Amino acid sequence: MTNSVHTNTSAAIALQNLARTNERLGDVQSRISTGLKVQGAKDNAAIWAIAQQQRADVGALSAVKQSLDRATSIADVALSAGESISDLLNQLKEKVVAAKDSSLKTQSRQLLNGDFQALLRAIASAVENANFDGGNILDGSLSTGIRFLANADASSFVTLSAKNLNLGGSIIELALSDSLMTLTGATQALGRLDASITQLNAALGELGSQAKQVEAHNTFVTKLVDTLESGIGNLVDADLAKESARLQALQVQQQLGAQSLSIANQAPQIILSLFRGG
Numbered sequence: 380m381t382n383s384v385h386t387n388t389s390a391a392i393a394l395q396n397l398a399r400t401n402e403r404l405g406d407v408q409s410r411i412s413t414g415l416k417v418q419g420a421k422d423n424a425a426i427w428a429i430a431q432q433q434r435a436d437v438g439a440l441s442a443v444k445q446s447l448d449r450a451t452s453i454a455d456v457a458l459s460a461g462e463s464i465s466d467l468l469n470q471l472k473e474k475v476v477a478a479k480d481s482s483l484k485t486q487s488r489q490l491l492n493g494d495f496q497a498l499l500r501a502i503a504s505a506v507e508n509a510n511f512d513g514g515n516i517l518d519g520s521l522s523t524g525i526r527f528l529a530n531a532d533a534s535s536f537v538t539l540s541a542k543n544l545n546l547g548g549s550i551i552e553l554a555l556s557d558s559l560m561t562l563t564g565a566t567q568a569l570g571r572l573d574a575s576i577t578q579l580n581a582a583l584g585e586l587g588s589q590a591k592q593v594e595a596h597n598t599f600v601t602k603l604v605d606t607l608e609s610g611i612g613n614l615v616d617a618d619l620a621k622e623s624a625r626l627q628a629l630q631v632q633q634q635l636g637a638q639s640l641s642i643a644n645q646a647p648q649i650i651l652s653l654f655r656g657g
Contacts, residue, residue, distance in 0.1 A: 387643060387644070387646060387647060389643035390640060390644050390646070392643075393636065393639040393640040394640055396636050396639070397636035397639075397640055400629060400632045400633050400636050401633060403629055404626070404629040404633055407622055407625045407626050408626070410622050411617070414616060414617055414619065415616060416615060416616065416618075417614065417615040418615075426614050426615065427615070430611050430615045433607050433611045434611060436607060437607050437608060439531035439532075440600055440603060440604045442528065443528045443529065443530065443600055444597065444600050444601060446527045446528040447527055447528070447537070448597065449511075449514075449527065450527040450539060450593045450597075451593055451594060452512070453512070453514045453516065453525065453539060454539055454589065454590035454593060455511075456509055456511040457509050457515075457517050457539070457542075457586060458583065458586060458587060458590060460505045460506065460508070460517055460544075461509075461517065461542075461544065461579070461586065462583070464505050464506070464544060464579065465576070465579055465583065467501055467502050468572065468575060468576050469576075470498055471495065471499070471553070474491050474494050474495045474559065475495065475559065475565055475572055478491045478492070478495070478559035478562075478564075478565035479562065479566065479569065488560055489560070491559050492558055492559040492560050495557075495559050495568075496555065499546060499553060499554075499557070502544075502546060502551065503545070503546055503555075516541045516542060516586075517541075517542055517543070518544075518545065519543035519545050519548065521541040522541065523538075523540075524538050524539050525538065525539050527593070537592060539586070539590070539593070540585065540589065542582045542585075544579070544582070550575065550578045551578075551579065552571040552572075552575050552578075553568065553571050553572055557571065
């Protein structure tokens with residue numbers, strides 16, 4: 380090897396090796412600080428693109444879950460109101476059957492009719508207040524129910540169908556105009572009441588099935604989001620145990636590289652000894 384004060388090949392090689400070590404050390408430190416082995420497209424374009432697509436799907440499914448959570452809340456409120464109305468109808472039957480007694484005095488019939496009317500008003504109040512976030516599927520304001528998101532593409536939906544539980548409707552046939560003041564009125568009210576109980580039970584059964592479907596789909600979406608997030612982690616997360624081992628090895632290499640460069644930089648001084656006098 381030529382001895383020269385202009386060119387130090389050993390130092391250049393040592394410097395190149397030290398630069399490579401420092402670059403690799405910087406990459407390891409970045410992975411440790413972020414916890415990611417793929418932080419951007421520069422690290423691995425294909426993996427980064429796949430991970431970004433999955434992150435977009437996770438974001439969309441989060442919106443789906445919010446929609447399904449709202450559906451669950453609306454269904455729960457509606458079912459609670461419906462069950463309360465069912466209990467009120469059962470109480471009404473006691474009043475109506477009692478009013479079928481032809482031996483009742485006028486005062487007793489008036490008391491029964493007062494209770495009857497109060498229970499009807501309670502039913503109307505329950506229907507009116509079965510509201511969550513502006514959604515009421517029991518008051519007849521909706522003809523087709525409410526649709527909620529079911530997939531990330533917003534191309535599929537689950538529906539809670541509307542049930543009109545207003546007095547004098549197709550389900551609750553009893554109305555505030557009904558009266559127990561006469562035997563004939565009590566007989567007519569009993570017929571409407573029996574029909575109302577049967578129709579309400581069927582309506583609540585259908586609504587309960589839909590609520591169960593929403594709940595099951597919400598559970599599925601939650602599991603799907605967890606799976607996607609796990610998949611993203613498998614693609615881009617760094618193995619910190621391995622990175623710790625790499626860090627220690629590279630730190631040793633860095634120290635050795637710096638020592639090697641220091642030795643190489645001292646080589647030109649050997650030339651001075653060639654020009655010293657004897």
